[in-house]
Amino acid sequence: MTPLAALTEGASFITVPVPLGDRAYDILVGRGLIETAGTRIARLGARAAAIVTDEHVGPLYAGLLAGALEAQGLRTSVVTLPPGEATKSYASLERVCDAVLAAKIERGDLVVALGGGVIGDLAGFAAAVARRGVRFVQVPTTLLSQVDSSVGGKTGINSRHGKNLVGAFHQPSLVLADTALLDTLPVREMRAGYAEVAKYGLIDDERFFSWCEANWQGVFAGGPERDEAVAQSCRAKAAVVVRDEHENGDRALLNLGHTFGHALERITAYDSARLVHGEGVAIGLALAFRFSAALGLCPPSDAERVEAHLSAAGLPTRLAHVPGGCGTVDDLLDAMAQDKKVKGGALTFILARGIGQSFIAPGIEADKVRSFLDSELDPSRS
Known part of the structure; x- marks a missing residue:
């Protein structure tokens, strides 16, 4: 980098x-x-x-x-x-x-x-x-x-x-x-955009995520940190696009958090009063890391660190944070079934072995997704 x-x-x-x-x-x-x-x-x-x-x-x-x-x-x-x-x-x-x-x-x-x-x-x-x-x-x-x-x-x-x-x-x-x-820009829109900034560190650059943890307030305030964050995010995305312009391979990593996030947007009927894209991504990032931890792929401490940073920046991180609710497990699964990354009816998730260690996980078993979402919809976990 x-x-x-x-x-x-x-x-x-x-x-x-x-x-x-x-x-x-x-x-x-x-x-x-x-x-x-x-x-x-x-x-x-x-x-x-x-x-x-x-x-x-x-x-x-x-x-x-x-x-x-x-x-x-x-x-x-x-x-x-x-x-x-x-x-x-x-x-x-x-x-x-x-x-x-x-x-x-x-x-x-x-x-x-x-x-x-x-x-x-x-x-x-x-x-x-x-x-x-x-x-x-x-x-x-x-x-x-x-x-x-x-x-x-x-x-x-x-x-x-x-x-x-x-x-x-x-x-x-x-x-x-x-x-x-x-x-x-309204602070809500800044926060929503910041979810995508943090995402680049979570994908494959733990050092940049650490930088975000230390400098996010400067990004919001408009100091030189803002230019640095935008430029570094663009560099990260450009590098992936050059390798895989049409998303046939690792460009799919850029969708970290988006399988969950897009489903939430669909369930809320793209009503920005309830949820904007970056807020859906923030919840999706936290869910992706908690799901990875639940599958034994990622240390729980990393999932907690992701949630803590997104929360510090004022972003939602739980299904319970969606205004008006997000429906049932079946509603969520049905919304996910329309994701562009579905192949042969099987869901492909972007999961993580840790911060900066994301990977493409095709064919995740539906019962594991259902069990995880059941636990996430449990009010006692919010």
Whole structure:
């Protein structure tokens, strides 16, 4: 791992390369990048850009970005959508595709995703299918999207059958992660994004998890720790994406905590008032480590350490922490059955032998999952 102290030396922003041959791109991380976004995006050589944003982010930054692009000679349009997970829908996809076509965006032009993970996933998918593929740029505005969804080319929408079940792999041409945009992010959204930061340490880098335990407050406060955390998370994800772009192998490790987390999102009907993605991931991370401990794979002390850190950061870690409840064991198992990692009807989990020692565990027996969930739903354990 690149020494964390060296990440910000000699530059006002950090460049994280994603070397994918003729589809290679850079992730830029740092404060104030939005101010130079017009110039940086114009260097990609497009003649037009369609900005996709939502009603929260658009009033703050869409006009600024559109003006900067127009100043560079790009014909620019903006489509603004409602905020929230429900926007990742067939209806919104149709709306964005129609707007892109109406704006006469050609294959050499750009779709610019200005927002959090919902906008990034949706705009990226629209870019993947409009005219059978146009280029796009990610300008993520939440911690979660800066460290996770904007990197790696996974795009898509939700179905009534589950989360992210309709989509495509479509790499961006550039990612601009302006960490100053997080200064006004609600604390709940910061916490949700932080779950994905901690995840990278839990997957295969115990040293980074230890760093998170010591520095998480600086990440929230907006000090240099924030840039370091975002850059290190992007480096970790980029390395996995380069090895396994289409999730045929160890890219599945990035789903640590997500089998449980996605099931909880489905059960709560993607209602962000009850549960946002990062909160589901946080519960899922804690469950994955407790399940690993229950199977005798992971020291119980490591599972306790994971829960303690996530709790210290203000994140939920138990099924009982889901507002309005999460149903029965059968409800949870049914939701998990729609997970993209199901093969031949058998669930694949990402489990751990310890912090920084995650692995892919295919074909986990259903009775073991049921027994574990039964114990987790026992109120006496909350």
